[in-house]
Amino acid sequence: MIDDPSVNDELPNSSKVVKFSNLCNLLERISKSQGAIAKQKLMIRFISDWRKTHKEVHANDLPTSTIAATTTTTAATTTAEGQTTTSSSLSGTSPIIMQDSFYPILRLLLPQSDRERIAYGLKESKLGKHLVEVLSISKDSDDGKKLLNFRVQKNTRTQKGSDFAEVAYYVLKNRCNEDVTMSIWEINKILDEIAVENGKGKEGQKVIDHRLTYLLRHLSALELKWLIRILLKDLRVSLKENSILECFHPDAKDLFDHTSNLFKVAVYLHDPEKRLHEIGLSLFSPFRPMLGERTRADKIEQLIRKKSTNPTAALAEFYIETKYDGDRFQVHRDKDQFMYFSRNGHDYTSVFGPDANNIGTLTPYIANTFKIDCEKCIIDGEMVIYNRNEKIIHSKGDSFDVKSIQANDSQLQPCLIVFDILMYNDEILTNKPMNERLQYLQKKILEPIEGRIIFSVIKPGTSNQDVINELNLAIEERQEGIVVKDPWSVYKPNVRENGGWYKIKPDYTIGLNDEIDCLIVGGYFGTGRLRAGMLSHFLCCAVVKQANTTNNSEQKNPDDENATTSTQCKPDVHDYLYYTFCKIGSGYTHKELLDFNNRFANKWKPWTKKTA
Structure with a gap:
C-alpha cells in the first residue's frame, strides 16, 4: 500500500548510506546562515547530493521504467448504476521508489509534520532527567541544574543556549564520543520504537530509556542537539515548512496541502522533473479533469494580470470558449482502441463503442478521422447531443441524456466537442501551456466531422468588455455561459481554484437573476x-x-345595475x-x-x- 511507509530491511536503501551526521551538519549550517535564499541553497544542494547517492545505491537495479511497467495495477468497481469506475496506482512509481525515497530524511526535516509517527512523549524535563542519569551528572551541579531546571533558567543572562537542545549541547560536548555516528535508517528505527513504546506504562518506559541511552552513547554532542530538536518537533532553523518542501520539489507544498502525508510527497514527487499534474496520467486510466473557477465577467482582466504565468503579462490576454451544456468526457485512444470516462471516472466505453467494429454511438463514426501520425492520445471535451435533422446542439434542459442515446436513433447522436489534449503518442502534455497544447490539438490529432467530433471555437480576448460581449452572445444563442482560459495555464487534474480557467454564467453576474x-x-x-x-x-x-x-371600466354609471356587464x-x-x-x-x-x-x-x- 502506498500509505504504508514500512520498508524491507534487506533491500538496498540510501538511508543506510547517508549518515545522521550529514543531516545534522546541514541543519547547523542552515541555522547559522542569514536569509531564506542562502538557507534554501544549502537545502537544495543537500537534496541534490542525496539524489546522486540514491542513484549510486540502485545502480545495479532494474531500470525504473521497466519495473514501473510491470507494477501498475488497476482496480475496478461497479456502481449502483451499473457503470464501472476504475482507479490505478501511481503511474511510473517503481518498487524501488516505494522502498527507498527521501521520506526517511524528509520526516526528520519536518518532524512537526510527520503524521505517521505518533507522539514520543518526551519533553525538556524528561529528557533533562534522562541525560543527568545516563551521564551521571550531579543534580546539584551547574550542568545538572541547567538540564533539570531549564524552564526556570532559560531567561537568565548566564544561560548558554537559546533552547533546551543548545543547552544540552554545551553540557554534552565534552562528555560525548565524537568518533561515532549512526545512519538515517538507524535513527528512524529507534524513533519508531520510542513512539510505539510511548504510552505502554513502565515496561514501555524501560524500552524508551534503553533506546535513549543507546543514542547518547552512539551520537556526538552536535548530533544529540539536533536529535533533541527532532524529538521536541521544533528544529529552529528559521526555514519554513513550505520552503523545505519546495526545495525538494516545486509541487511538494501543493501535494502535502492535499494529503498531509510526507510519505506520499516523497514517493509521488521523487522525480524533480515530473510535475504533479503529470503524475498518475496514463492511457486508459481515468483522472479527475481540470475545472473552471467561478467568477464574474468584470473580474477577468484583474485575474489574468494577477495570476497568469505569462512572462509578458502587461496586457491581459486570454482565450474565450463557449461553455456547452453537456457532459464532461475524456477520451483515451490507442490506435483502434477507445475508452470513454466521465468526469467522475465512470467508464461508458460500452455506450460509445470500444472500436470501429463494435456497436457504439460514436467510435464507429470517428475512428477514421484521427491522423496517421497520431497513434495514441488523451483528449478532454464536452459530450453533447446533436440533432442531425435540425442541425442543432441540444442542452441538458431539453431532457435528453447523451449516455442514453441508442445507436439506431434516427434523429439524435452524441457529438464530442474537443477543447484540450493531455497526451500525444507517448508524450504527456499537461506540463505544456495551453497555447502549445492547442497547436497539438488543431494540427496533429484529427479532422473534425460536423455533428460527430468538432473543436471548441476559441476567440482571443484582452478586456472585460470582450468577455461581456461573448457572454451576451452566449446568452443570445441559449448557451450555458463561457469559459475564459489563460493561454499560459498548464493542465492540472482535479484543480479548480488558481488553475487559470474561469467559468462565467449569466447567474454569476450581479443583477442578472432579478x-x-x-x-x-x-x-x-x-x-x-x-x-x-x-x-x-x-x-x-x-x-x-x-x-x-x-x-372604459372607470366610466361606468354607478346607478346603472346592468352597467357592469355592458361596460x-x-x-x-x-x-x-x-x-x-x-x-x-x-x-x-x-x-x-x-x-x-x-x-x-x-x-x-x-x-x-x-x-x-
Missing part, C-alpha cells in the same frame, strides 16, 4: 444552426399608464406608454422555444421601416 414582469412586443429571427427559421430572442418592454387617462372591456392600449429596454434569449429549452413559435405564429406582424 425577476421582473414585462411585455413581449417583438421578436428576432435567429441566424445560424441554433436559431435559423424561428424567433429565438424577444424584445421586452415595461408598461406605464399615462397620466389623466381613464379606461367591462379591455383597457385602451393608447392609455399606456411602452418602454422597450431589453431582449432575452435564454431561460427556456429548445422544445419550449418551438412550442412558443407555433403557439403565436399567427400573432406576429412583420416589421419594416415602411410599416413603422
Whole structure:
C-alpha cells in the first residue's frame, strides 16, 4: 500500500548510506546562515547530493521504467448504476521508489509534520532527567541544574543556549564520543520504537530509556542537539515548512496541502522533473479533469494580470470558449482502441463503442478521422447531443441524456466537442501551456466531422468588455455561459481554484437573476444552426399608464345595475406608454422555444421601416 511507509530491511536503501551526521551538519549550517535564499541553497544542494547517492545505491537495479511497467495495477468497481469506475496506482512509481525515497530524511526535516509517527512523549524535563542519569551528572551541579531546571533558567543572562537542545549541547560536548555516528535508517528505527513504546506504562518506559541511552552513547554532542530538536518537533532553523518542501520539489507544498502525508510527497514527487499534474496520467486510466473557477465577467482582466504565468503579462490576454451544456468526457485512444470516462471516472466505453467494429454511438463514426501520425492520445471535451435533422446542439434542459442515446436513433447522436489534449503518442502534455497544447490539438490529432467530433471555437480576448460581449452572445444563442482560459495555464487534474480557467454564467453576474414582469412586443429571427427559421430572442418592454387617462371600466354609471356587464372591456392600449429596454434569449429549452413559435405564429406582424 502506498500509505504504508514500512520498508524491507534487506533491500538496498540510501538511508543506510547517508549518515545522521550529514543531516545534522546541514541543519547547523542552515541555522547559522542569514536569509531564506542562502538557507534554501544549502537545502537544495543537500537534496541534490542525496539524489546522486540514491542513484549510486540502485545502480545495479532494474531500470525504473521497466519495473514501473510491470507494477501498475488497476482496480475496478461497479456502481449502483451499473457503470464501472476504475482507479490505478501511481503511474511510473517503481518498487524501488516505494522502498527507498527521501521520506526517511524528509520526516526528520519536518518532524512537526510527520503524521505517521505518533507522539514520543518526551519533553525538556524528561529528557533533562534522562541525560543527568545516563551521564551521571550531579543534580546539584551547574550542568545538572541547567538540564533539570531549564524552564526556570532559560531567561537568565548566564544561560548558554537559546533552547533546551543548545543547552544540552554545551553540557554534552565534552562528555560525548565524537568518533561515532549512526545512519538515517538507524535513527528512524529507534524513533519508531520510542513512539510505539510511548504510552505502554513502565515496561514501555524501560524500552524508551534503553533506546535513549543507546543514542547518547552512539551520537556526538552536535548530533544529540539536533536529535533533541527532532524529538521536541521544533528544529529552529528559521526555514519554513513550505520552503523545505519546495526545495525538494516545486509541487511538494501543493501535494502535502492535499494529503498531509510526507510519505506520499516523497514517493509521488521523487522525480524533480515530473510535475504533479503529470503524475498518475496514463492511457486508459481515468483522472479527475481540470475545472473552471467561478467568477464574474468584470473580474477577468484583474485575474489574468494577477495570476497568469505569462512572462509578458502587461496586457491581459486570454482565450474565450463557449461553455456547452453537456457532459464532461475524456477520451483515451490507442490506435483502434477507445475508452470513454466521465468526469467522475465512470467508464461508458460500452455506450460509445470500444472500436470501429463494435456497436457504439460514436467510435464507429470517428475512428477514421484521427491522423496517421497520431497513434495514441488523451483528449478532454464536452459530450453533447446533436440533432442531425435540425442541425442543432441540444442542452441538458431539453431532457435528453447523451449516455442514453441508442445507436439506431434516427434523429439524435452524441457529438464530442474537443477543447484540450493531455497526451500525444507517448508524450504527456499537461506540463505544456495551453497555447502549445492547442497547436497539438488543431494540427496533429484529427479532422473534425460536423455533428460527430468538432473543436471548441476559441476567440482571443484582452478586456472585460470582450468577455461581456461573448457572454451576451452566449446568452443570445441559449448557451450555458463561457469559459475564459489563460493561454499560459498548464493542465492540472482535479484543480479548480488558481488553475487559470474561469467559468462565467449569466447567474454569476450581479443583477442578472432579478425577476421582473414585462411585455413581449417583438421578436428576432435567429441566424445560424441554433436559431435559423424561428424567433429565438424577444424584445421586452415595461408598461406605464399615462397620466389623466381613464379606461372604459372607470366610466361606468354607478346607478346603472346592468352597467357592469355592458361596460367591462379591455383597457385602451393608447392609455399606456411602452418602454422597450431589453431582449432575452435564454431561460427556456429548445422544445419550449418551438412550442412558443407555433403557439403565436399567427400573432406576429412583420416589421419594416415602411410599416413603422
